[in-house]
Amino acid sequence: MPDSLVKQPLIVPSVLPADFARIGEEVRELCAAGVDRIQWDVMDGVFVPNLTFGPMVCQALRKHAARADGTQVPIDVHLMVEPVDALIPMFAKAGDRAQRLAIFLALSRDWLQRATQLGLRTAAVVPDCLLLDAPADARVQISECDGRLLA
Numbered sequence: 001m002p003d004s005l006v007k008q009p010l011i012v013p014s015v016l017p018a019d020f021a022r023i024g025e026e027v028r029e030l031c032a033a034g035v036d037r038i039q040w041d042v043m044d045g046v047f048v049p050n051l052t053f054g055p056m057v058c059q060a061l062r063k064h065a066a067r068a069d070g071t072q073v074p075i076d077v078h079l080m081v082e083p084v085d086a087l088i089p090m091f092a093k094a095g096d097r098a099q100r101l102a103i104f105l106a107l108s109r110d111w112l113q114r115a116t117q118l119g120l121r122t123a124a125v126v127p128d129c130l131l132l133d134a135p136a137d138a139r140v141q142i143s144e145c146d147g148r149l150l151a
Contacts, residue, residue: 010036010037011034011035011036011037012035012036012037012038012039012076013030013035013038013039014038014039014040014041014078015027015030015038015039015040015041015061016041016052023061024061024064025064027061027064027065028064028066030073031064031065031066031067031068031073032067032068035073036073036074037073037074037075037076037100038065038073038074038075038076039075039076039077039078039102040053040058040075040076040077040078041078041080042054042058042077042078042079042080042081042087042091043080043081044080044081044082046081046082047080047081047082048080054087054090055087055090055091055093055094056094058075058077058091058094059093059094062075062094074099074100075099075100076099076100076101076102076123077091077099077100077101077102078102078103078125079091079101079102079103080104083108084103084108084111085108085110085111085114088101088111088114088115088118088120089114089118091120092115092118092119092120099120099121100120100121100122100123100146100147101115101120101121101122101123102122102123102124102125102147103115103122103123103124103125104125112144112145121146121147122144122145122146122147123145123146123147124142124145124147126142
């Protein structure tokens with residue numbers, strides 16, 4: 001494979017296993033350890049059985065996602081919710097323009113356009129079993145995203 005096609009993997013830990021009583025401190029520890037991004041797994045109890053946190057928690061913890069030199073660590077928000085379209089603007093407002101939104105392609109047909117209009121970077125969540133065998137319209141969406149998240 002040509003070197004131009006090989007990308008360096010990023011270290012993007014999820015905050016889901018964190019101690020929620022001290023989550024701000026744990027986010028700061030992740031940033032101090034040198035992570036590339038932090039992933040927020042947002043679940044609604046419908047699309048997946050767990051219920052996690054919403055845009056207000058992400059907004060409140062945004063200030064903790066910084067390196068020692070003060071630079072912000074980008075936030076990835078992985079939405080596992082239904083309906084997803086209504087939450088996209090809420091998470092755009094909760095973060096900043098460097099935030100990346102990751103959504104399962106099957107949840108919404110309009111999410112990519114909606115997210116990019118709000119200035120968000122995007123990632124398609126693709127089950128690894130479908131990556132090479134995805135339908136044509138899904139492959140187009142995947143190619144238009146800033147990144148991919150294999151599930």
